[in-house]
Structures are given as C-alpha cells and as structure tokens.
Amino acid sequence: MKAAIHHGRSGLDGLRVGEMNMEEPGPGEIRVRLKTAGLNHRDLFIMKGRSSLDPPLILGSDGAGIIDAVGEGVDGWAVGSDVIILPTIGWNKTEEVPYVPQILGGPTNGTFAETVVIPAKNVFSKPEYLSWEEAGVLPLSALTAYRALFTRGKLQAGEHVLIPGIGGGVATYAMLMAQAVGAVVSVTSRNETKLEESRRFSVHRALSSSGNWNEDLKGEKVDVILDSIGPATFSKYLDVIKPNGRIVSFGASSGDSVEVSLRALFYPQLSWIGTSMGSREEFGDMLRFMEEHAIRPLIDRIYPLNETAEAFRRMTAGEQFGNIGLDLTFSCT
Numbered sequence: 001m002k003a004a005i006h007h008g009r010s011g012l013d014g015l016r017v018g019e020m021n022m023e024e025p026g027p028g029e030i031r032v033r034l035k036t037a038g039l040n041h042r043d044l045f046i047m048k049g050r051s052s053l054d055p056p057l058i059l060g061s062d063g064a065g066i067i068d069a070v071g072e073g074v075d076g077w078a079v080g081s082d083v084i085i086l087p088t089i090g091w092n093k094t095e096e097v098p099y100v101p102q103i104l105g106g107p108t109n110g111t112f113a114e115t116v117v118i119p120a121k122n123v124f125s126k127p128e129y130l131s132w133e134e135a136g137v138l139p140l141s142a143l144t145a146y147r148a149l150f151t152r153g154k155l156q157a158g159e160h161v162l163i164p165g166i167g168g169g170v171a172t173y174a175m176l177m178a179q180a181v182g183a184v185v186s187v188t189s190r191n192e193t194k195l196e197e198s199r200r201f202s203v204h205r206a207l208s209s210s211g212n213w214n215e216d217l218k219g220e221k222v223d224v225i226l227d228s229i230g231p232a233t234f235s236k237y238l239d240v241i242k243p244n245g246r247i248v249s250f251g252a253s254s255g256d257s258v259e260v261s262l263r264a265l266f267y268p269q270l271s272w273i274g275t276s277m278g279s280r281e282e283f284g285d286m287l288r289f290m291e292e293h294a295i296r297p298l299i300d301r302i303y304p305l306n307e308t309a310e311a312f313r314r315m316t317a318g319e320q321f322g323n324i325g326l327d328l329t330f331s332c333t
C-alpha cells in the first residue's frame with residue numbers, strides 16, 4: 001500500500017511517499033481504509049527527533065475511513081462501518097492520567113497511508129454531519145482543545161479566554177468551543193491576515209502577538225489563557241491575566257523553558273495547569289459536544305498523499321489558518 005514514510009534522515013528530508021506492507025489486524029484490532037488524515041505539529045517534532053538508525057515509520061495521528069478488516073474477539077464493529085480515529089492509545093478513563101499519553105503515528109505506524117491497523121477501542125462512529133475531510137483532521141487537535149478548555153481550564157460561560165497563536169489547529173477548535181459555551185474569546189497572531197480571519201468569527205479582540213497586549217485589550221483582563229507557544233509569548237500572559245486566573249499549557253512551539261517570577265505567580269494566586277491530549281471518555285464527550293453545537297473544523301487546505309512534504313512545508317512556514325489534511329482516497333482500489 002502507499003504511505004508517507006519517514007526513514008533515513010532526521011526532519012522533513014527523511015519523508016517520502018512509497019510502498020509499505022499492509023498489515024492484518026490481530027486480536028482486538030481492526031483495520032481502517034483511510035479516506036482522509038490530518039497533519040499536526042507533533043509530526044514535525046517526531047521527524048526532527050528521529051535519526052538515520054530508526055526503522056521506517058508511517059506518520060499521522062488523525063484520520064477517518066471505513067473498516068475493512070476486523071480481528072478476532074472484536075465486538076460491535078463490522079466491515080463497512082464509517083469511523084473516526086481516536087489517536088490516544090490506552091487511556092480510557094479521564095481520571096487515570098498516564099505519565100505520557102501514547103499517540104498513534106510514532107512509535108506505532110499511523111494514518112498517512114491507505115490503511116492503518118489499530119485497537120478497536122480507538123475508533124468511534126463517524127459523526128454524520130461531518131464530511132470525510134472534516135472528520136479526518138479533527139481528532140487530535142479537537143480533543144486537546146476540549147480537555148484544555150473544559151476538563152483542565154474549567155472555562156465557564158461569561159469568562160474571558162485568551163488564545164495565543166490563533167493560526168494553529170488546536171487554537172481554532174478552542175476558539176469555536178469556547179464561543180459555543182458563551183465565553184468571551186480574544187486571540188493573538190503574528191499574522192494580520194489571520195487576525196482578520198479570526199474577526200470573521202466575531203472574536204472579542206484580535207491582538208498582534210508582538211504588540212502591547214495590555215493596551216490592545218483596552219485594560220480588560222482575562223480569566224483563562226491557553227498556551228501552546230511558550231517562551232515567545234509567555235511573559236506577556238502575566239500582564240493580562242486576572243487574579244485567580246488559569247494558564248493552561250499544552251505545547252512548547254517556541255521552546256521548552258520559560259522564566260517566571262514566582263511572585264508574579266503567587267501574589268495574584270494564579271494556577272498554571274498542564275494538559276495533554278485526552279482520554280477515550282473525553283473523546284466521546286468532545287464528539288457529542290461538537291455535534292450539539294454544530295461545530296465544524298476549519299480546513300485550511302487538503303493535499304494528496306504524494307504532496308505530504310508540501311503540506312508540511314506550509315505548516316512549518318506557519319501559513320495555515322486551521323487544519324491541514326491529506327486526501328487518501330485517490331490511491332484506494
């Protein structure tokens with residue numbers, strides 16, 4: 001089968017489209033013939049962290065498709081079912097938080113291929129209101145945004161949430177989900193076009209990432225900040241957050257370390273909260289929440305599988321607004 005395979009070199013240079021063997025599902029597993037898959041920043045980090053000694057890997061955590069083989073002992077799923085993939089492996093109950101969530105597409109083979117074999121617990125029925133493209137790009141980003149906002153950030157209607165880096169996949173879901181519960185949403189971006197785009201979604205304030213946020217927020221303070229950028233913007237958070245506010249961190253796009261004045265944290269009694277991915281339970285809750293509020297993913301662009309490297313170049317350049325996806329149907333027989 002055709003797949004986007006990473007092998008031989010670190011980074012994007014090690015990515016090529018080639019042939020891999022199609023696997024058979026083992027006990028408790030199913031095989032999904034993929035229609036679409038979604039790119040995540042994680043794929044770039046994985047490619048960067050691999051060396052020429054690592055075995056070939058099919059990347060990709062997100063996808064949607066049709067079950068085409070069912071392993072022994074699998075109940076409730078049949079060949080021909082339309083499914084959406086849960087990328088978190090082995091985390092079922094929300095309160096049983098793993099040390100590091102295991103995610104499809106590294107170290108196990110992922111979704112940038114004609115088919116993928118996964119545990120049967122890792123699929124849900126595809127929501128009918130979503131197109132294949134929408135379902136394929138949704139899982140990882142939407143799950144992360146849902147847990148960050150609600151399970152961990154405890155966002156309430158009427159609270160003001162700031163989402164830095166609105167161009168990102170997770171950020172756009174967070175904007176739509178927060179608006180759906182009646183929160184006031186402000187965003188930042190390095191890019192004026194993306195700020196303009198976010199105004200189309202009636203955000204409260206759209207701020208330049210490099211500007212003076214206090215001035216641009218007209219002195220208003222925020223209750224919650226959803227951080228995935230890290231050091232490039234972190235120091236600004238302490239200027240615009242209310243006493244008792246929550247900073248929810250789930251990414252480190254601009255680096256792993258930030259310097260924080262402990263006094264700036266403890267005098268205003270801030271909470272700094274970590275979050276990562278989400279459980280199987282939360283994935284089900286998130287899909288119901290999205291359907292109830294008729295939230296659809298924002299699709300930036302869909303590329304054919306043989307242009308996967310192009311798709312990643314767009315992500316590396318930070319040109320996207322919303323999710324970048326792959327169409328995998330052209331190679332299906």
Ligand SMILES: NC(=O)c1ccc[n+]([C@@H]2O[C@H](COP(=O)([O-])OP(=O)(O)OC[C@H]3O[C@@H](n4cnc5c(N)ncnc54)[C@H](OP(=O)(O)O)[C@@H]3O)[C@@H](O)[C@H]2O)c1
Binds near residue numbers: 140191232251
């Ligand atoms: N822990 C988890 O479970 C989890 C899950 C998903 C994602 N993540 C992490 O969260 C981050 C975002 O993921 P994503 O897939 O949504 O990424 P993405 O689509 O690439 O978006 C990242 C956005 O962050 C902003 N940004 C990046 N570098 C910046 C810098 N140096 N200065 C200012 N802004 C910057 C940009 O926004 P503008 O273009 O608007 O300026 C960019 O579009 C990544 O670090 C990813 O690894 C973690």
